[in-house]
Amino acid sequence: MGPRFPTFPVYRVGSISFRSVNHRIQCVSVTLKTAAFGTITVMPTAKLQEGILVNTHDIAGDAVWGVIDPWAVEIWRRIHRFPELGLDTPQTQALVEGILEDLGIEHQQVIAHGVKGFIGPKAGPAILLRADMDGLPIQETTNLSFQSEMDGRMHACGHDAHTAMLLGAARFLKHYEELLERPVVLMFQPGEEGPGGALPMIESGILSDPPVTHAAMVHVDSDQPVGVIGLKSGPAMASPNEFQIVVRGQGGHGAHPDKGVDAIVAAAAIIQASQTLVSREQDPVIPLVVTFGTILGGYRENVLADQVTMTGTIRILQPERRQPILDRFSQLVSDIAHAYRAEAFIDIRPGYPPFVADVAFTNHVGSVLERVLGSQKVVWLTNPSMGGEDFAYIAERVAATNLHVGVVGPGSQSGLHSARFILNEGAIGTGSRALAAVAMLTGSI
Ligand SMILES: [Zn+2]
Ligand SMILES: [Zn+2]
Numbered sequence: 001m002g003p004r005f006p007t008f009p010v011y012r013v014g015s016i017s018f019r020s021v022n023h024r025i026q027c028v029s030v031t032l033k034t035a036a037f038g039t040i041t042v043m044p045t046a047k048l049q050e051g052i053l054v055n056t057h058d059i060a061g062d063a064v065w066g067v068i069d070p071w072a073v074e075i076w077r078r079i080h081r082f083p084e085l086g087l088d089t090p091q092t093q094a095l096v097e098g099i100l101e102d103l104g105i106e107h108q109q110v111i112a113h114g115v116k117g118f119i120g121p122k123a124g125p126a127i128l129l130r131a132d133m134d135g136l137p138i139q140e141t142t143n144l145s146f147q148s149e150m151d152g153r154m155h156a157c158g159h160d161a162h163t164a165m166l167l168g169a170a171r172f173l174k175h176y177e178e179l180l181e182r183p184v185v186l187m188f189q190p191g192e193e194g195p196g197g198a199l200p201m202i203e204s205g206i207l208s209d210p211p212v213t214h215a216a217m218v219h220v221d222s223d224q225p226v227g228v229i230g231l232k233s234g235p236a237m238a239s240p241n242e243f244q245i246v247v248r249g250q251g252g253h254g255a256h257p258d259k260g261v262d263a264i265v266a267a268a269a270i271i272q273a274s275q276t277l278v279s280r281e282q283d284p285v286i287p288l289v290v291t292f293g294t295i296l297g298g299y300r301e302n303v304l305a306d307q308v309t310m311t312g313t314i315r316i317l318q319p320e321r322r323q324p325i326l327d328r329f330s331q332l333v334s335d336i337a338h339a340y341r342a343e344a345f346i347d348i349r350p351g352y353p354p355f356v357a358d359v360a361f362t363n364h365v366g367s368v369l370e371r372v373l374g375s376q377k378v379v380w381l382t383n384p385s386m387g388g389e390d391f392a393y394i395a396e397r398v399a400a401t402n403l404h405v406g407v408v409g410p411g412s413q414s415g416l417h418s419a420r421f422i423l424n425e426g427a428i429g430t431g432s433r434a435l436a437a438v439a440m441l442t443g444s445i
Helices: 051-056 065-081 090-103 159-175 198-203 263-274 276-280 319-339 359-373 426-441
Strands: 010-021 024-034 038-042 106-111 114-119 126-132 184-189 212-225 229-231 234-237 239-248 288-297 307-316 343-350 355-357 378-380 399-408
Touching: 065 090, 065 159, 065 426, 090 106, 090 114, 090 159, 090 184, 106 198, 114 159, 114 198, 126 159, 126 426, 159 184, 159 212, 159 399, 159 426, 184 198, 212 229, 212 426, 229 359, 239 263, 239 319, 263 276, 263 288, 263 307, 263 319, 276 288, 276 319, 307 319, 319 343, 355 359, 355 399, 359 378, 359 399, 359 426, 399 426
Parallel strands: 126 184, 126 212, 212 399, 229 378
Antiparallel strands: 010 024, 024 038, 106 114, 114 184, 229 399, 234 355, 239 307, 239 343, 288 307
């Protein structure tokens, strides 16, 4: 039975108060201003469902965003003008900490230039929200009024927007701190584009005190329209593993190949054979990429090359197949070199692990975002990306998911890592709302 409504005239509903019981929202009392009886308080006995809070507190349409949205866009522009690289992000970190300080949000550096912020109740399983802060060594050519002022550096992957989105969410969450059912940990990390800031922040305790059980990150998506959030559950991003191969032969006159060992022919055979790892040894419905990015060797047209150096990347989606594929690659390269009387020296630098999004948590986040943003604003992505992401280290330890924030709209151009990349700034508000909704409404599932 639902709450019974009074039969006397009510001219204004005063306040409605709720409390949370076992992660359900219970309506405690409703204050009514009536013509006949003045102000009275009604105590409904019915236990209301979780959805009531969502309907009552319209997160996406809250008037507070009228203040937060332009403020967050301004922060994005400020960060965009001064991109910093790798783990060396002191200015961005100082800007973030200054803003957290102004908002009254507890904060500390857990590694050099890696910031942890904290909102909400002190105890209980926490949810972590992550933004990265580093740019790329690219010369910006957008001609934006706030384009990069740092020569040869650009925020071309949208990490400036991620930081602004998380600060927007943080301001909203601080405003409604008393409504938070669980602690919220804010993570502002350097070095996502390499060498990686997430792992050192984990090793410095970002996932403990309070213990984090769930985590969400944002990344701009230049394949989705602005206003839309894309979600992908299960295998979502690849493990990028870099390699360098030095093929050694024996030099000599180009007219007498039999008197030497041609490292170029051996290198060519290695490149060709490596592709059979993808075409002949990998399950054809599961992606795998072997790319040679550079090749360098030889002296002139009539000299046998005694050495060739090659570099490249191997992108793997399956955590359990990662080491076997890398081992098999090394063996194949070495065996092919020997078949051509050459020798190969192989150096593999394993990168971030594959990013596997937790299926149950991603589904839950999806249903929350459909309620808050509207179902037509949530897109389920079918294909994983072969790009890498060091948030994968967090996803190895807690249930985690990635919110792909659409950025295509008026004014946007080009894709990520392009010198011409511009996002539609409406994306910042969508990202902030999505992060805030995930923190407020996913409860301690
Ligand atoms: Zn990037
Ligand atoms: Zn990125």
